Structures are given as structure tokens and as C-alpha cells.
Amino acid sequence: MPNLTTPQISELKNGFKGDVILSGDGAYESARKIWNGMIDKRPALIARCAGTPDIVRTVNFARDTGAMLAVRGGGHNIAGNAICDDGVVLDLSGMKAVSVDAGARRATVEGGATLADFDAATQAHGLSTPMGINSTTGVAGLTLGGGFGWLSRKHGMTVDNLESAEVVTAAGEVVRASAKQHPDLFWALRGGSGNFGVVSRFEFRLHPLGPEVLTGLVVYPIAEAKAVLRKYDDFVAQAPDDLTVWSVLRLAPPLPFLRPEFHGKGIVVLAIFYAGDPKQGESLIAPLRTLGTVLGEHIGVQPYAAWQQTFDPLLTPGARNYWKSHNFSTLKDGLFDAVLASIATLPGPECEIFFGGIGGATTRPAADSTAYAHRDARYVMNVHGRWQDPADDARCVGWARDFFKASAPFASGGVYVNFLTADEGDRVANAYGPNYERLARVKRQYDPGNLFRVNQNIKPS
Numbered sequence: 001m002p003n004l005t006t007p008q009i010s011e012l013k014n015g016f017k018g019d020v021i022l023s024g025d026g027a028y029e030s031a032r033k034i035w036n037g038m039i040d041k042r043p044a045l046i047a048r049c050a051g052t053p054d055i056v057r058t059v060n061f062a063r064d065t066g067a068m069l070a071v072r073g074g075g076h077n078i079a080g081n082a083i084c085d086d087g088v089v090l091d092l093s094g095m096k097a098v099s100v101d102a103g104a105r106r107a108t109v110e111g112g113a114t115l116a117d118f119d120a121a122t123q124a125h126g127l128s129t130p131m132g133i134n135s136t137t138g139v140a141g142l143t144l145g146g147g148f149g150w151l152s153r154k155h156g157m158t159v160d161n162l163e164s165a166e167v168v169t170a171a172g173e174v175v176r177a178s179a180k181q182h183p184d185l186f187w188a189l190r191g192g193s194g195n196f197g198v199v200s201r202f203e204f205r206l207h208p209l210g211p212e213v214l215t216g217l218v219v220y221p222i223a224e225a226k227a228v229l230r231k232y233d234d235f236v237a238q239a240p241d242d243l244t245v246w247s248v249l250r251l252a253p254p255l256p257f258l259r260p261e262f263h264g265k266g267i268v269v270l271a272i273f274y275a276g277d278p279k280q281g282e283s284l285i286a287p288l289r290t291l292g293t294v295l296g297e298h299i300g301v302q303p304y305a306a307w308q309q310t311f312d313p314l315l316t317p318g319a320r321n322y323w324k325s326h327n328f329s330t331l332k333d334g335l336f337d338a339v340l341a342s343i344a345t346l347p348g349p350e351c352e353i354f355f356g357g358i359g360g361a362t363t364r365p366a367a368d369s370t371a372y373a374h375r376d377a378r379y380v381m382n383v384h385g386r387w388q389d390p391a392d393d394a395r396c397v398g399w400a401r402d403f404f405k406a407s408a409p410f411a412s413g414g415v416y417v418n419f420l421t422a423d424e425g426d427r428v429a430n431a432y433g434p435n436y437e438r439l440a441r442v443k444r445q446y447d448p449g450n451l452f453r454v455n456q457n458i459k460p461s
């Protein structure tokens, strides 16, 4: 890769409305940090864009100089694809505007917005659309990989609610992709990750929600995990689309509603979200409080935007993180044994295994209706290794890999592209599943030189 010269950088800066940050600048060290503290890369420059013309300028610059180009939305990607060594980072963190047309139930969201930005703007009108469960996540990367969260059983994947996108292509052209304009590109953006261009703006369909919703946590002892998980799977299989329940296995954090003697002990947590009328939800969720010996519970009506931030304190940026993930269409008994063995060897208090319950509306579209293909998934499992001290790297990574292997026989074969780590190049084909070939053809059309390759990469066919 060529070294960037001072005249080239001056040329980029000329007319650039945002900031061009270079190594040695005061802002450089914080600008190169991303959510996963294990990623430590030093780009040649960070182009913090202030608008679409800056994006066009940066794309043209990277293409014409032959520099590696990484695109940063919210910077949450576990594989560290928001950043690269030596090349150019096109940083969208200065473009976070969200505007809502409440009458038309549409939101227009800039490419650097986080879920917190999205929730604040949309919930002001009692509207929302499926997004993730941690408010500092970027809307862009989440959407481009598929996107799921508390509203997905009711309204589908995030991409099922995407109406259009403004995209800067590898050629530096600004195009609008929708069902009618550049339909192949629009199809590919809905699950094909950052392979097809820089999305400067997304347009989402919105749905009425809350603002008050029924949510909560119920905590069971790990000793009862097998029975609780079995009943949980049965319950979820017949639950209405309004109701979403995730299960999390870990050591108990010092939750205020848990007695101190349970802190640090193995637990199964059911995280419950009801998207309908809270009064109707209460009777529906009642069985979830009778699956075993309840150690503690905290259930009530609260603003959706607050629930969206409930897990933020456990997911703060900067920690070391290593994930492994499988999709499941059902939870089987052998899997529970593997889960229990893994929880018995947890390497630290921040590590956990979760089963994110999707299904419902996410399973109804055909697998080829969007680039996101995993319409058979009812659970997205993530073994979330998380720790602070680099000395624990091998132990925590090894633990995550062990459970990944032990749980593989029970998985459906697919994997969520947004949960792949940097060392899983061999699983990229599984992440795009049966849609890979078509994605490779669209890639050839819009990015034949593979300019956008710092991602779970699709090679132009």
C-alpha cells in the first residue's frame, strides 16, 4: 500500500468541511479507539466527515491514492472493521442527525448515528423500528448486517424496515437505493454489510410504540438452568410476536433487586420485553415468573428509551472482547449440558452466554428477499468473552472457543455477520448463506475493485 504524501493530504483537506485527523494531532488517539479494546490500529489519517460531499471526497481520495479504506459508523464492530492500519478511516461520527416525519412514519438517519440518537428522536413521537439492545451501537453497521432487537419479533429485522438509503459508491457517485432505484444495490445493502458503498443516510419505516412499555428481568439459579431453559424455549415457541424474551447465563452482577448473597453466583436471567399494551402484557408474562426458584425480579412499565439503555453499564466501551456466535432454530437438551459445562468454567465476571430470541416476523420473508438470509433463526447465540486485563486474553478467548465448539452440533449452521470476529474469515460464506453468489455479482457491479474490503468481505465475482 502506498504511503500518503503531504501534497495528497493537503489536497484532501482543501475544501473538506469536517476534520482530517493525523497521527500526532491531539484528537488522534481518541479518534482511533473503537468499542472493542482489543483492536489497536493506527490509520494514516481519519477523515471525520461533516456531510455527503466530504464522504465523496474521502472515497475518491482513497480510491485514487490506492490507500486502504475503512468506514466507521458507531465503531462497535467486534472484528474492528471500523478502523485499519496505515490507511484511511472514513469516520461518520460527526454525522448523527435523525429527523422524523411523524405523519408519514418515516425517519431519516445519518450514517454515524447511534441507537441512542435514533431512540431519542423517534420516541419523541411515540414511534420506533427494530434496532439493537445497546444504545451506543451504530445504526449503520447494525442495519447493514441485518439488525435485530426487542421489536424484531413484531416488525422483523432492521433491514425489513429500511425504505431507502443514500449511498456513495466506490466510483464516488451519490445514488439513492430503494425498491425502485438501484434495486440490486438496495437488496445487497439489506444484510450485505459495508461491502457496497458508504451509506450517508438511511430512511426507515416507523411503527407506534410506547413510549411506556412493559419490561423486566427475572433471575433463576444456575442449578435450575436446564429446566428453566427447556421451559423458556417451550414458552417462546408459542408466545405472541409482541413478546420477546432473551436468556442470559453468567455470574450475577450486583443488581439492586438481588440479595447480596447471590452476587457473583451463577444465574440464568430472562430479559422480557412486551411491545403491546402493558396491561395485557402482565398476564402474558406471568408464566415466566414460575419456571423455577426466582432469586429476584424487576418487572415494570418504563419508557422504551430507558429500557434501551438498561444493559449499557455492562457493555461500556474499552474492555477486551472476543465473541463466538451460532444461530439456532430450537434449543435442544444436549445444548443445555454444553451451556452448563461452560458456565461452570466461566473465566471472569463479565463473560456470558446469551440467546437472543428472534423468530416471529423475522422468519416470514423468504431467505432471498433481502441479503440477510437467516430466516430460519429463532435464536442468535453469542458467547461473549469480556475482560479487562490483557493477561487474561488466552484464557477468555479459549473459553469462548470451547463453548462455540461444544454448541456447534446443535446450531442451524448460519451465523449473524455482525457477530463475527476478525479471525473468522472461514465463516463469511455461512454468514451470507445462499445469497453469497448474488451478493458477489452486485459487488462486481458497484465495487469491482473491492475498495470496500475492511468488512466481512464479499469478493466481486
Ligand SMILES: Cc1cc2nc3c(=O)[nH]c(=O)nc-3n(C[C@H](O)[C@H](O)[C@H](O)COP(=O)(O)OP(=O)(O)OC[C@H]3O[C@@H](n4cnc5c(N)ncnc54)[C@H](O)[C@@H]3O)c2cc1C
Residues within 6 Å of the ligand: 035, 070, 071, 072, 073, 074, 075, 076, 077, 078, 080, 081, 082, 092, 111, 112, 131, 132, 133, 134, 136, 137, 138, 139, 140, 141, 142, 143, 144, 145, 146, 147, 148, 149, 193, 194, 195, 197, 198, 199, 200, 315, 418, 419, 454, 455, 456
Ligand atoms: C455491545 C454490543 C451490542 C450489540 N447488540 C446488537 C443487537 O442487539 N442487535 C444487533 O443486530 N447487533 C448488535 N451488535 C452488533 C452490531 O450490529 C455490530 O457491531 C455492528 O457492526 C455495529 O455497527 P457500528 O456502525 O457501530 O459499527 P462499525 O464498527 O462502525 O461498522 C461496522 C461495519 O459496518 C461498516 N459501516 C459502518 N457504517 C457504515 C456506513 N455508514 N456505510 C457503509 N458501511 C458502514 C464498517 O465499515 C464495518 O465494516 C452489538 C454490538 C455490540 C458491541
